[in-house]
Amino acid sequence: MMQVEALNAVVVGAGTMGTTLAKLMAAQGVSVILVDTNRHVLETSRLSMGESAAVGFASELTAGQHPDFVIESVTEDVAVKQQVIAQIEASVADSSIIMTNTSGIPIDEIAANMRLPQRFLGTHFFNPADIVPAVEVVPGSHTQASVVETACRWLKQLGKRPAILNTCVPGFVANRIQHAVMRECLALLERGVVEPEALDDIVQYSIGVRMALNGPLYQRDLNGLDTHLNIARYLYPDLDARDKPAALLEDYVAQGRLGAKAGRGFYRWSDESRAQHQAQERESLQRIIKIATQHAKENAS
Numbered sequence: 001m002m003q004v005e006a007l008n009a010v011v012v013g014a015g016t017m018g019t020t021l022a023k024l025m026a027a028q029g030v031s032v033i034l035v036d037t038n039r040h041v042l043e044t045s046r047l048s049m050g051e052s053a054a055v056g057f058a059s060e061l062t063a064g065q066h067p068d069f070v071i072e073s074v075t076e077d078v079a080v081k082q083q084v085i086a087q088i089e090a091s092v093a094d095s096s097i098i099m100t101n102t103s104g105i106p107i108d109e110i111a112a113n114m115r116l117p118q119r120f121l122g123t124h125f126f127n128p129a130d131i132v133p134a135v136e137v138v139p140g141s142h143t144q145a146s147v148v149e150t151a152c153r154w155l156k157q158l159g160k161r162p163a164i165l166n167t168c169v170p171g172f173v174a175n176r177i178q179h180a181v182m183r184e185c186l187a188l189l190e191r192g193v194v195e196p197e198a199l200d201d202i203v204q205y206s207i208g209v210r211m212a213l214n215g216p217l218y219q220r221d222l223n224g225l226d227t228h229l230n231i232a233r234y235l236y237p238d239l240d241a242r243d244k245p246a247a248l249l250e251d252y253v254a255q256g257r258l259g260a261k262a263g264r265g266f267y268r269w270s271d272e273s274r275a276q277h278q279a280q281e282r283e284s285l286q287r288i289i290k291i292a293t294q295h296a297k298e299n300a301s
């Protein structure tokens with residue numbers, strides 16, 4: 001694969017996303033420094049990185065750096081992100097492009113106190129960032145067009161599929177859709193319409209497998225928009241439209257049912273079942289992405 005021209009990057013936040021972001025860049029020959037205030041997290045990240053020579057680890061940003069790109073990937077909290085962005089601005093050259101990996105906090109909110117917001121934008125990667133191709137590129141109202149262009153060029157060199165939003169909306173595109181789907185899933189569980197296993201089976205082996213090949217709009221074109229409209233007319237009045245998280249979700253979280261990491265969410269998990277799933281998922285994801293890319297190529301030719 002084509003290597004990215006020699007570049008330097010800093011990733012702040014070495015958690016789930018920061019670690020896979022550093023892996024992605026190191027694999028493409030980018031020299032990366034991964035920064036995290038939590039030394040335990042840094043050590044875990046270093047151990048999971050393997051023997052990659054191109055990643056350095058630090059517990060704080062040092063002044064006077066000239067990275068081409070800095071990615072902020074700390075905790076999803078606007079105050080924490082603003083503070084980290086201020087530290088980044090104080091440490092790196094004015095020419096460095098600064099990106100946030102927020103899952104959906106409006107870019108202008110994070111940039112509210114920036115000295116140079118024109119060099120700042122959202123680049124929302126997906127977990128694991130070294131494997132999943134899409135990146136939502138979200139300019140703020142001050143972001144310079146040339147900064148968006150440079151960021152997209154770099155993302156493509158890293159093997160990603162940057163997709164630019166025209167307007168920044170909370171949750172961007174992916175999380176709005178993910179949450180719309182989950183709102184309905186939780187409503188169906190609350191109404192007792194279906195059990196969790198059956199719901200997962202229906203979605204995964206119908207909409208799920210098709211969406212690995214076609215985006216939702218492309219898929220609807222194939223299905224027929226008139227049919228879609230007919231269904232929408234009778235169905236929408238019955239769909240969940242509440243503006244607060246489901247009581248079921250609130251209850252589970254209050255009970256400590258946080259999902260695989262806590263041993264129980266919708267399902268029961270052990271450390272082994274979780275580790276086995278995670279190990280298999282990386283490999284399977286790569287195969288699915290290969291099939292989807294091949295399918296798109298064949299369709300285009």
Ligand SMILES: NC(=O)c1ccc[n+]([C@@H]2O[C@H](COP(=O)([O-])OP(=O)(O)OC[C@H]3O[C@@H](n4cnc5c(N)ncnc54)[C@H](O)[C@@H]3O)[C@@H](O)[C@H]2O)c1
Binds near residue numbers: 018038073101125126
């Ligand atoms: N996990 C996902 O699936 C996912 C996917 C896409 C985007 N994101 C976004 O990526 C960002 C990081 O998410 P994550 O899942 O990796 O979280 P995480 O909790 O695994 O990691 C966040 C890290 O930030 C570090 N941190 C906090 N304050 C810091 C500071 N002042 N300086 C340096 N490091 C600091 C923490 O020690 C922690 O290790 C969030 O904005 C999240 O919304 C997450």
